[in-house]
Amino acid sequence: MSVTDLTTPLTSPSGAASGPGTPPSASVARRRIPRVGVMLATAWLVLLAIAALAAAVGLTVDPLANDYSVISQAPSLAHPFGTDNLGRDVFSRSLHGAAASAVVALVTVVVGGGIGILLGVWAGLRRGFADAVVGFLTDVTIALPSLIIVATIVTLTGPSLPTISLTIAGFAIPVFARLSRSATLAIATENYVIVARTLGASGWRILTREVLPSVLPIMMPFIMTTLATAIVAEGALSFLGFGLRPPEPSWGGLIAEGRTQLPVAPWVTLMPALLLCATILSINVLGEHSREAKR
Incomplete structure (x- = not known):
């Protein structure tokens, strides 16, 4: 995980990059493009969340059900994303994979972000020995090969959503x-x-009432980045075989399963890969928007 570059071009008071020779219409167009991108990104994430929730409550085809009459069928009205080599509906499996990725991302932000932000604010206020200890522990942990350690822990304890989510968090x-x-x-x-x-306010009051409300808006761009990073990490683990065990669906696992079917059924890999890319792009667009809005 890394922090994005905070360097941005100079902008006019309206927020659009412009100069003396920039026509008003061009300036307006430049302001509209980010708004359209933010609206599309928000709409995509909301639509995906609704679809994943519908799949989770059983409103879609069973993602584990085999139908040997429609093996490796191309996308159609009955199967919008086609079927795999066992006749399973790729659309339903992709939506269930989205739910798994969402769980990992939300747990990472809520648990990892919640504990990390409180710890960092506490260390920044206390300074001294507490700050030195927190700084040492963070330096050591960041230097570790996180993906390898996560894969090792998952292998030893068994792959499950709680294990993967809490380890990444x-x-x-x-x-x-x-x-x-x-x-x-x-x-x-x-x-x-x-x-x-x-005025003699307690340290806890200063932390929760004065400092924390000011820190959270600053952290919003990184929170969005962490959502995307957690989804990619879960997908990478599943792709490498350290995620949810088949036939449980996950985006990385679906992409890996479809590699052997590329000549006859490329949609098995292509469709979940497109969902993954569109989701990561949408989260990054919203993260960039929150960073610019904060500025």
Whole structure:
């Protein structure tokens, strides 16, 4: 996981990059393009969430049901994404794979982000020995090969959504802690924080009421990045055989299963891969939008 480059071109007060010779119509067009992108990204994620929820409650075809009368059938009205070599509906399996990826991403943000941000804010406010210990632990953890360790843990404990989600979340904690600590060091010098200290506010009140509400908006772009990273990590683990065991569907597992069927049924790999790419792109668009909005 890495933080995106925060360098951006100079913009006019309206938010669009423009110069003395930029026509008004061009400036308006440049402002509309990001809005359209944000709307499309939001619409895609909402639609995917609704479809995945519908699949989770059983409103789609059973993703594990074999139908040998429609083996390797091309996309059609009955099977929008086609079927695989066992006659299973790729559309239904892809939606169930989306649910698995969503669980991993949300657990990573809620658990890893929650613990990491609280730890980083606490270290940034306390400083001294506490800050040194947190800094040492984050440096050591970030230096570890996280994907290899996650794969090892999953192999030893058995592949399951809780194991995969919590292990990936554990490696997100130090990154969140480091970034939130850096934000806290800047916020701690603001007048309202100094006034709260002078008036005798407790450390917990300063953390929760003064500093944390200011840190969370700063962390939003990285939270979006972490959502995308967690989805990619889960997909990579499943693709390499360390994720959910077949026939349980996951995007990475579906892509891996379809490799042997590419000559006769390319849609088995193509459709979940397109869903994965569109989801990651949409999350990144919203993350970029939140970063620009914060600026």
